[in-house]
Amino acid sequence: MGVLGSPAAGGGVERASYTTKFGSLESFDKGGVELVNDDARHYAFSNVFDVASRSKPWEKVAVGKNMEYVLEVVRAEGISEWRTAAHDEFAVCLDGEVTLDLVKLDSSPLAEGSEGSVAIDGEPVGPRMGRVYLKRGHQALLPAGAAYRFTATVTGVMLIQTIAGPDTQFRWAQICQTV
């Protein structure tokens, strides 16, 4: 029990301080679906750190899917390939430290309106746009038409907000609670 703090505006007495619990590759604790009258598979319950702990570096494993849209979990370890998409994507660093490099492509390999990201062969051709240093809790824009590459300075976990593409891995039966 923490040290008691002062009465709050609502009249109750709060603790003097609180500890916010985040997960990590090193330390995560899963909850779950406690069924009464349902099928656990309807909830597609998993844990991003658990999934990343069982993934190869930079695999894009879907942990959420809503029609064509997906949330991908990526184990950030070493240096990723260069990728690009015809639409904005977003990356959230959930653990570790990652450097993001951005290059404006002179010529995109993707048709306008195509969905999902693809890998780029070799080095991207175009002007350098910038670099972003991400730590836990930081979110970055992966702008449409740019090439991006991640370098994990500390092994971690990334969450990607995107649309399913050719490299999105679907392995629900392996990652989700089923009973």
Add this chain to the structure above:
Amino acid sequence: MTVSDIQVVQSEGTNAEGYHEFSLGEFTFRRDEFFVYIGWPTGNHIMSADAFLRALQRDVAWDFFYGVVNFDGVFGTVNHYGTVDIFAGRYNESYRKAELDYSENVETPQIRETFKAVLADWTNATFDPFASPHETGAAFGIKNGENISAVTRRRVAANRMVAVPGDEQIRSDASGFPVNRMFRDVDQSEPVIEVEPGYEGEVAAFSLFAYLSRSDVTWNPSVVSACKDSLFCPTTEEYILPIIHGNDRVEWFLQLSDQITWEVEDRDTGAVRSRVVMKAGDICAMPADIRHQGYSPKRSMLLVWENNSGDIPDLIASGKSPTYPIEF
């Protein structure tokens, strides 16, 4: 229908407790020191003023949200995105069997302005319906001033992403968003960004966790990034979700910090289906045929992920799309 066309129907004077009484179609609304009384042609209902105002605040702020906003097991609204059903007992098996359920469909501007007027009139100076019970005084008592700034907060909705030039910006002490008392241990450092000239609008990042640690409201998803119709709507949660949200589409939750327990029931009958315990890093779908209410014992960070496509309710209602997200 424009706002200037709308007549909010309210009593000319106030009741003995100092509050106006309101009506919308055949529904009537009045409050006293402790309770709100809702009437309709086939029945009536009573709610705590505290619970009613917390639910009403979300319904107004979210512009009736996705699907069903149950204020409790009896009263609520259904969003049809242009019109809204206001109902009593419609999603309560006992009311339906007894044929005491009732609903009306109204134009969205009419219910919006009526609910805004109720919220403004019935919220006293001591009460903030968006706040945790630890952070606000009581909703109860006779009429005692107003709290217009609290009940008319602007809802944050990034077009592209928070921190992109011209879009929603990060929160700070200077902009009136101090770090919440339960998130004082959250790292406040922002990403280091190196931008080449000409790409200032494309190279962008921010600390989502610091941003959330400075939220001054609870249970209020707001958009921080948009990949077409895929919306990241994170929110900070403490105590109980003041509504029971009935889905008209699949939505997803990713618990970013701490823990929330969700009670999940059948959307139409209220029959219990499951309890979902979510800890930091857990992710799960809420199927399109359930209703859910969350309990957060410490202020937590929750990423609500929505598909904003207007086609989905019809696809699900017609059976062309399943009520759960994945076959496996």
